Amino acid sequence: MTLTKVRVLTLKLTIDMVTSGLNIANVDILIRGGASNSIKLLDKAIKPVSIQYANLGTIQNRLDHLINNLTTSLDNTPAMESPIRDVDYALAAQAVKSTVVLVGNG
Template sequence: VQSASDTNVGEDRAALQAEVTALIAEIDRIANNTEFNTQKLLNGDFSGANKVIHIGANSGQSVNINIANMQAANLGSGGVAGVSISTQSGANTAITTIDNAIKAVSDERASLGALQNRLEHTINNLGTSSENLTAAESRIRDVDMAKEMMEFTKMSILTQAATAMLAQANQQPQSVLQLLG
């Protein structure tokens, strides 16, 4: 916008062009170096590739990801890589080109934001399913402690009674021997 003003002289426009060229180089650097798990995300590798993220326990539960090429040459109509603001008319053309590039980036961000929301919703659903499965397993496997303690106490009393009866049974032959002896 600044370069579109007729108050700029050639030196001003040259300095502004140098700044624009540096910004375009930075756009390309970001697009070429942004990666996840060694896979480039913004350089076009994910464009039309339909990368698949598996999101469930079954074979058909997946989400396709498609990320547009975000390099300067591909942004907007015609790309911003060749933008020249060294003249007033070039600067006017650059404004439209950059507006289109901003729209393309905004559209891609909206698309990725929607995908992120979808994945977060899936994560929450999987967490709930996992919790429900753990609770169901717990109900099946866990014992009723009160019932088991009652059964243990009953068996303990029966064991003690049997031991006492054996002790008395062992004492009776000795009592007979003492009487005879």
């Protein structure tokens, strides 16, 4: 059995997450009008940051699940080797026994 399905995770930041990209680089809180305007700008900047934070959390969650699934597969692979070998040996022994019976009766 071969693995043919490939999963691709794409991370795309849609906005520059620095003060200039969020339009808060020139925030002035020293005067009343500037402080009021700064609060409005900061409120606007919170939404895109929150969205990107949620997107990164989603990707982290997917990666965690992928890592857990791969770890489980790695743990289960050696555990399944022994039963497979036992079945292979049993089939080979049965084939030898059948051949011996056929040769003996032939």
